[in-house]
Amino acid sequence: MTSVFISFEGIDGAGKSSHIESLADRFRAAGRAVTVTREPGGTPLAEKLRAMALNDPMDALTEALLMFAARRDHLVQVIAPALARGDVVLCDRFTDATFAYQGGGREFDWNVLSQLEQMVQRLDIELVQPDMTLLFVLDPRVAAERLAGARVPDKFESQPVEFFRRVAAGYDRRAHQHPQRFSRIDADQPRLEVWNEVVRAVQARKWLT
Numbered sequence: 001m002t003s004v005f006i007s008f009e010g011i012d013g014a015g016k017s018s019h020i021e022s023l024a025d026r027f028r029a030a031g032r033a034v035t036v037t038r039e040p041g042g043t044p045l046a047e048k049l050r051a052m053a054l055n056d057p058m059d060a061l062t063e064a065l066l067m068f069a070a071r072r073d074h075l076v077q078v079i080a081p082a083l084a085r086g087d088v089v090l091c092d093r094f095t096d097a098t099f100a101y102q103g104g105g106r107e108f109d110w111n112v113l114s115q116l117e118q119m120v121q122r123l124d125i126e127l128v129q130p131d132m133t134l135l136f137v138l139d140p141r142v143a144a145e146r147l148a149g150a151r152v153p154d155k156f157e158s159q160p161v162e163f164f165r166r167v168a169a170g171y172d173r174r175a176h177q178h179p180q181r182f183s184r185i186d187a188d189q190p191r192l193e194v195w196n197e198v199v200r201a202v203q204a205r206k207w208l209t
């Protein structure tokens with residue numbers, strides 16, 4: 001079977017996580033082997049790097065380097081082997097999050113991030129990228145309301161709405177740079193309608209009927 005690599009992106013609280021397991025179940029019901037994973041994280045080493053990046057104060061370059069170090073380990077240990085097996089890989093965030101959060105939110109140099117992307121995601125001669133990125137779009141104020149009281153906020157979730165406006169602008173910039181890869185999901189709808197949009201986006205690529 002041909003592998004499929006789908007990433008899920010959006011500002012914190014946009015509602016993407018609720019749909020990843022449901023999509024995994026749809027693919028499994030269609031007979032596909034599915035690897036569900038997340039970034040930063042997905043391997044023991046990358047989960048340790050996640051704990052530092054999400055909790056410890058640090059400058060933007062340090063943060064970006066931790067994200068890319070975690071990504072390299074995750075790519076080599078989990079994503080590349082799963083794609084080689086022909087799995088469907090569903091990943092809760094990938095490199096677009098680095099451009100959005102460190103590039104947009106932290107206003108770190110976009111060109112340096114592009115250089116790191118080229119270095120970290122190259123395996124043999126191929127640059128590994130998702131086949132499709134589902135971008136959950138929600139106003140940062142609504143996302144903050146949804147998150148309020150839902151869980152103890154980490155370093156990113158504690159940022160002000162202005163930070164998330166820059167993150168959203170970072171995602172928009174990435175989506176303009178990769179229009180074929182991105183599918184925008186209107187996350188400001190009841191959960192079932194968001195889910196229906198997710199399924200339609202995947203069906204449009206002919207990966208599900």
Ligand SMILES: Nc1ncnc2c1ncn2[C@@H]1O[C@H](COP(=O)(O)OP(=O)(O)OP(=O)(O)O)[C@@H](O)[C@H]1O
Nearest residue numbers: 012013014015016017018146147150189190191194
């Ligand atoms: N369509 C929806 N309408 C209202 N509330 C929602 C909707 N989808 C999710 N939520 C709620 O919003 C909160 C955030 O959802 P969720 O954790 O799925 O977001 P997320 O995008 O994965 O966030 P993060 O990236 O920070 O983990 C949760 O409390 C969830 O129950």
Ligand SMILES: Cc1cn([C@H]2C[C@H](O)[C@@H](COP(=O)(O)O)O2)c(=O)[nH]c1=O
Nearest residue numbers: 012039040067093094097098101156157
């Ligand atoms: C991959 C990646 C993630 N982040 C941020 C985005 C979120 O605030 C957290 C991850 O938490 P989630 O509940 O699992 O979504 O990390 C980032 O800043 N840069 C990245 O590359």
